Amino acid sequence: MIEQKYRVLVCLLDDFKQGIIAAEPRRVGVIGNGVPSLPQCQRWFQRFRDGDESSEDEKHQWRLEAVDSHDLTEAVESDPTQTTRELAQSPRGSWVAHQLGDTNKAARIATAGILTRKTQNGGFYDSIVTSDEKWIHCDNTTRKRQWLSPGEVLETTSEPDFHGKEVKVEVLCAWWNSRGLVHFEVLVTGQPVTADLYKEQLSGADQALRQQGVNTEL
Structure with a gap:
């Protein structure tokens, strides 16, 4: 060769x-x-x-050491509970930790300090508002108790047909924060949630938050 x-x-x-x-x-x-x-x-x-007529290959400082895939497979199969760090500590490869520079450390400390002060001053968690929609099937079917003699068969009541046309379906839109429920609306049957409707709902949630003393300004 x-x-x-x-x-x-x-x-x-x-x-x-x-x-x-x-x-x-x-x-x-x-x-x-x-x-x-x-x-x-x-x-x-x-x-x-460039004047280099030698037969030596160039040495690449950046080239990573190759790992035998067969050896790596055997190592994983021998102990599937091993972590990547444990595998890296073996002679098959090496693991280099991500080193944070002074600038990265300072930025993380500053961010942590801001979040801590906001939590101590109050209002930070209250500013997080979650919303969701829930379909509600409205059915007035009631099940009454029955007096039965020994051995008498119970008269069953059919389950409501949630997919039938006679069942009323409404949509509940709710907003809440760490204090509890902030705002909710029940839509008319068949009313879709459009962009314009959602803007009106957000305006209502904003007014409810202001009434609670929450500053909603950016």
């Missing part, structure tokens, strides 16, 4: 000194099978132009 590589480099260096572009047909005719690709030849030619 080393002899083949050395022979290839000798041919490429000879072509470079003669000013010949090492096109693929010529490389195949001179070197034979297993010739380097055109990008590889171009990289070697660039090294020759």
Whole structure:
């Protein structure tokens, strides 16, 4: 393998000194099978132009150490409970922790301080408002208790047909925060929630929050 590589480099260096572009047909005719690709030849030619005519490969500081996938699979199968850090501590690979710089640390400390002060001053959690919609099936079917003699069969009451046309369906829209319910609206049957309607609902929730003393200004 080393002899083949050395022979290839000798041919490429000879072509470079003669000013010949090492096109693929010529490389195949001179070197034979297993010739380097055109990008590889171009990289070697660039090294020759830079005055480097050695046969040593370039050392890449950034190249990560390869991990044998077969060994890694065996390690995982031997103990599936291992974490990635535990696997990294083995000779199969390495784990590099994410190092925070001084700027990142200062930003995190400042953010934590702001959140802490907002919590201590009050109103921070109250400013978080959650909303949701709930379909409500309105049915007046009642089940009455029955007096039965021993062995008498209970007269059953049919379940309401929630998908039938006679059942009234309403939509409950509610907003709440850490204090409890803020605002709610019950829509008319069949009324869709459009963008305009949602804007009106948000306006109502905003007014309810102001009445509770919550500052809704951005």
